[in-house]
Amino acid sequence: MQDAITAVINSSDVQGKYLDTSAMEKLKGYFATGELRVRAATTISANAAAIVKEAVAKSLLYSDITRPGGNMYTTRRYAACIRDLDYYLRYSTYAMLAGDPSILDERVLNGLKETYNSLGVPVGATVQAIQSMKEVTASLVGPDAGKEMGVYFDYISSGLS
Ligand SMILES: CCC1=C(C)/C(=C/C2=NC(=C\c3[nH]c(/C=C4\NC(=O)[C@H](C)[C@H]4CC)c(C)c3CCC(=O)O)/C(CCC(=O)O)=C2C)NC1=O
Numbered sequence: 001m002q003d004a005i006t007a008v009i010n011s012s013d014v015q016g017k018y019l020d021t022s023a024m025e026k027l028k029g030y031f032a033t034g035e036l037r038v039r040a041a042t043t044i045s046a047n048a049a050a051i052v053k054e055a056v057a058k059s060l061l062y063s064d065i066t067r068p069g070g071n072m073y074t075t076r077r078y079a080a081c082i083r084d085l086d087y088y089l090r091y092s093t094y095a096m097l098a099g100d101p102s103i104l105d106e107r108v109l110n111g112l113k114e115t116y117n118s119l120g121v122p123v124g125a126t127v128q129a130i131q132s133m134k135e136v137t138a139s140l141v142g143p144d145a146g147k148e149m150g151v152y153f154d155y156i157s158s159g160l161s
Helices: 004-014 021-032 034-046 050-060 075-098 102-109 112-119 123-141 143-160
Strands: none
Touching: 004 021, 004 034, 004 112, 021 034, 034 050, 050 075, 050 112, 050 123, 075 102, 075 123, 075 143, 102 112, 102 143, 112 123, 112 143, 123 143
């Protein structure tokens, strides 16, 4: 796993250079938003179950997916879906704190599309639910932190698509 600091240092190290202006600007941007990130992570972790619940209500609950024949039908599959959304929320929060998406590649997206395809889990509906979590989260943490979280929700969405 990488974070905003190691990403900048690694790329300078590869070139055998001290950090240049643009590398310093990236670090400054990250440090300046540190407080914002920690505050957002605190709010999200205190409200994680409610965020997932509201996102499901907005995107999946009253669709064919929860009816017989749908992929969320049966309690077991419904629970698996809720659990997956909670993974996406938790790992997006980690990535937002780190300021880097690499943890999503390593821990979430690796092999996920293949697993979903083999189980018939609909990717389009999953992406819709992730986008709903993005909206619900932004309304809870405010536009600046919401935008930052959005980067990682979008990263998972495009990694799945
Ligand atoms: C931390 C990294 C991680 C991820 C991401 C993960 C995902 C993941 N989701 C799974 C299943 C599943 N995922 C869903 C999800 C959904 N179905 C829908 O219709 C909705 C659109 C959607 C929720 C948004 C469902 C229903 C299953 C069970 C499918 C089945 O067994 O038939 C499975 C198969 C094994 C299992 O059932 O537990 C994995 C590995 N596991 C992990 O360890």
